[in-house]
Amino acid sequence: MTQTLIYALTGSALFMLGVRAALLHQALLPRLLALNVSGAGVFLVFVSLAYRGESMPTDPIPHALVLTGLVVAISATALALALNRRLREMDDE
Amino acid sequence: MIYLSLTLLPDLLLAAMLIGIAWVALSSADLRRGVILFIAFGLLLAIVWARLHAPDLALAEAAIGAGLSGALLLIALRDEAGGNGVAGRVSPGRRWVVDLFALIMTGMIGWALWHAVNADPLDRLATLAYDMLGRSGVSNPVTAVLLNYRGYDTLLELVVVLTAVLGVLVIGSERRGYRRAGPVFCGLVRWLVPLLILGAGYLLWVGAHAPGGAFQAGATLAAAGVVLRLGGHHSAGLPGGYALRAALAAGIGLFLSVGVGTTLNGGRFLQYPEAWSGTLILLIESAATVSIAAALALAYRGGRPDDWMPRKNRGAGREVCR
Numbered sequence: 001m002t003q004t005l006i007y008a009l010t011g012s013a014l015f016m017l018g019v020r021a022a023l024l025h026q027a028l029l030p031r032l033l034a035l036n037v038s039g040a041g042v043f044l045v046f047v048s049l050a051y052r053g054e055s056m057p058t059d060p061i062p063h064a065l066v067l068t069g070l071v072v073a074i075s076a077t078a079l080a081l082a083l084n085r086r087l088r089e090m091d092d093e
Numbered sequence: 094m095i096y097l098s099l100t101l102l103p104d105l106l107l108a109a110m111l112i113g114i115a116w117v118a119l120s121s122a123d124l125r126r127g128v129i130l131f132i133a134f135g136l137l138l139a140i141v142w143a144r145l146h147a148p149d150l151a152l153a154e155a156a157i158g159a160g161l162s163g164a165l166l167l168i169a170l171r172d173e174a175g176g177n178g179v180a181g182r183v184s185p186g187r188r189w190v191v192d193l194f195a196l197i198m199t200g201m202i203g204w205a206l207w208h209a210v211n212a213d214p215l216d217r218l219a220t221l222a223y224d225m226l227g228r229s230g231v232s233n234p235v236t237a238v239l240l241n242y243r244g245y246d247t248l249l250e251l252v253v254v255l256t257a258v259l260g261v262l263v264i265g266s267e268r269r270g271y272r273r274a275g276p277v278f279c280g281l282v283r284w285l286v287p288l289l290i291l292g293a294g295y296l297l298w299v300g301a302h303a304p305g306g307a308f309q310a311g312a313t314l315a316a317a318g319v320v321l322r323l324g325g326h327h328s329a330g331l332p333g334g335y336a337l338r339a340a341l342a343a344g345i346g347l348f349l350s351v352g353v354g355t356t357l358n359g360g361r362f363l364q365y366p367e368a369w370s371g372t373l374i375l376l377i378e379s380a381a382t383v384s385i386a387a388a389l390a391l392a393y394r395g396g397r398p399d400d401w402m403p404r405k406n407r408g409a410g411r412e413v414c415r
Contacts, residue, residue, distance in 0.1 A: 002097075003104050005210045007145065010108040012202040014115055020195040021119035024188060029124055029166070029173060033131050036162065037115050040138055043150075044111075045206065051145045052219075058146045059219035060234035064243060066150055067235065068250045070157050071308055071385070075257035077162060078392035081169040082261040085395065088172050089265070 014041030135159025230370025311385030
């Protein structure tokens, strides 16, 4: 399917966009945004490969994997933000 | 093979907008603009999930990826108040290297994906998943995968969420709250929070036979907690002391109990007896909803609550490590 190709290529572009931004920035918050965008790119590749066209039902297993990935990503983001806050507090002391 | 038709126009537009928003969000000098664009990116991604016939993911992305992630990032911007918006960029030389690396890698990954998409289709697990759907206890295939076929992975995912929340609790105490909001926002809270709770209950129930499930419901409940906190409720709807601990551990506790129960009954770990599958899945999902909601609301509070220690030990809660 061409939809699969379009979204898979978009996913790979998003992934490298995030990696590039993570490499170029120094502060944590921009890097966290970049990593989240990379994650979204990976999810996009998964779901685009699970799409099998208008007639066939989609493959549910990549959907479940991406759902798990979404929840894990926000947990990691929350932990990273707490660490960032603590580091800033320590820098101010 | 590639064929271009007008039906592809929405997909091409969505793809271009995704890349565009991501580019601007990641390269903007103002962090607040970057975070808000990231929220918009999440919502656009939810539309893309709907376009790719992934409604469960669309719900979860809108609630978790755009909503709760955005709330967490926005409130974290307060911590950056001392520093500048985006810390200094690197030298132009290193920037060229990184850009070249990114271009080459994009090319290679794109080439690999091209071949993967155009290759001959192989046998997929999807066939097996749909064949066994009648015996799984639910009729939503994604719920069946999450809570029956790969229930063990979901158990470990709940452990990951709890671990992250434990990290947040250990690192510091919670952020200062907000004072009570004005009448307009309080009026909104009075309407919105009950609707969100009702919506969460519905998503939990409907996940068995339609898009929905524990994670979407838990995220909606956590969003209710965020709204409460923004309106001035310091606790974001969470209980204190032992009740909070019970809420955080409920999902994993129930999941493990079901697993041990099935083992003691003669099956394997988490091998539900077929007649009980639907009931057990609903039970586990309910507990998981409570746990995820408590975990995400606690993450929004930002650290150890002031009433974390139960009443008797209240004085002993001072930080002792440095």
